[in-house]
Amino acid sequence: MKVITQFVTSSAAPHQFPAGDVPEIAFLGRSNVGKSSLLNSLVGTKMANVSNTPGRTQTINFFTVTFGTPKPNPELMLADLPGYGYARVPKAIVGEWPKFIEPYLADRQQLRLCMCLIDSNIPPQKSDLQLLDWMRKVGRPFQLVATKADRLSGNKLKQSMSALSKEFGAELLPYSAKTGAGKDELWKKIRETIS
Numbered sequence: 480m481k482v483i484t485q486f487v488t489s490s491a492a493p494h495q496f497p498a499g500d501v502p503e504i505a506f507l508g509r510s511n512v513g514k515s516s517l518l519n520s521l522v523g524t525k526m527a528n529v530s531n532t533p534g535r536t537q538t539i540n541f542f543t544v545t546f547g548t549p550k551p552n553p554e555l556m557l558a559d560l561p562g563y564g565y566a567r568v569p570k571a572i573v574g575e576w577p578k579f580i581e582p583y584l585a586d587r588q589q590l591r592l593c594m595c596l597i598d599s600n601i602p603p604q605k606s607d608l609q610l611l612d613w614m615r616k617v618g619r620p621f622q623l624v625a626t627k628a629d630r631l632s633g634n635k636l637k638q639s640m641s642a643l644s645k646e647f648g649a650e651l652l653p654y655s656a657k658t659g660a661g662k663d664e665l666w667k668k669i670r671e672t673i674s
């Protein structure tokens with residue numbers, strides 16, 4: 480299925496968030512977790528900047544998605560959130576995130592699911608655990624996605640997935656932007672969520 484993506488706007492304050500009732504999926508994760516790479520691989524174009532300069536994006540970037548052929552009303556909105564947790568000493572995410580992130584996650588009506596990205600190659604990070612705690616507290620549905628899964632193979636990947644899933648207390652989807660592994664599963668999850 481062809482995916483047509485279009486950039487809508489960059490927002491740094493709640494009044495700038497696009498209005499409307501298009502179902503939205505947000506993507507979150509620590510800087511350098513592979514969020515831009517995942518987004519680009521998911522939609523098949525360079526919609527997000529892939530950069531080696533962590534913590535650069537300090538806005539929420541919104542993109543519309545239509546499936547198949549261009550239509551006046553998009554089926555889906557994707558929200559690319561700023562990376563967190565780049566500080567060497569992990570702080571509470573609320574301490575280092577721009578002020579508009581919390582209201583976005585807590586109040587955004589059309590937000591259906593948060594894709595929370597973690598790195599499959601490293602143990603659970605405090606900032607990731609804090610984010611999930613906070614999501615659970617505000618009752619925001621999320622899907623945990625383990626990035627850079629191509630760096631582990633076979634049994635190593637299996638072991639890492641089950642350990643991470645246990646430690647985060649949530650089901651986990653492995654993903655590789657390099658090989659495209661997990662792409663169909665992630666789209667399936669998105670379609671189920673917005674249908």
Ligand SMILES: Nc1nc2c(ncn2[C@@H]2O[C@H](COP(=O)(O)OP(=O)(O)O)[C@@H](O)[C@H]2O)c(=O)[nH]1
Nearest residue numbers: 510511512513514515516529530627655656657
């Ligand atoms: N091997 C591998 N490397 C990846 C993958 N995704 C991202 N990376 C690398 O991880 C680094 C950070 O990626 P980027 O997408 O910019 O992360 P972001 O800061 O979360 O947006 C880059 O050097 C990417 O090439 C992946 O699936 N596999």
Ligand SMILES: [Mg+2]
Nearest residue numbers: 514515528530
């Ligand atoms: Mg990025």
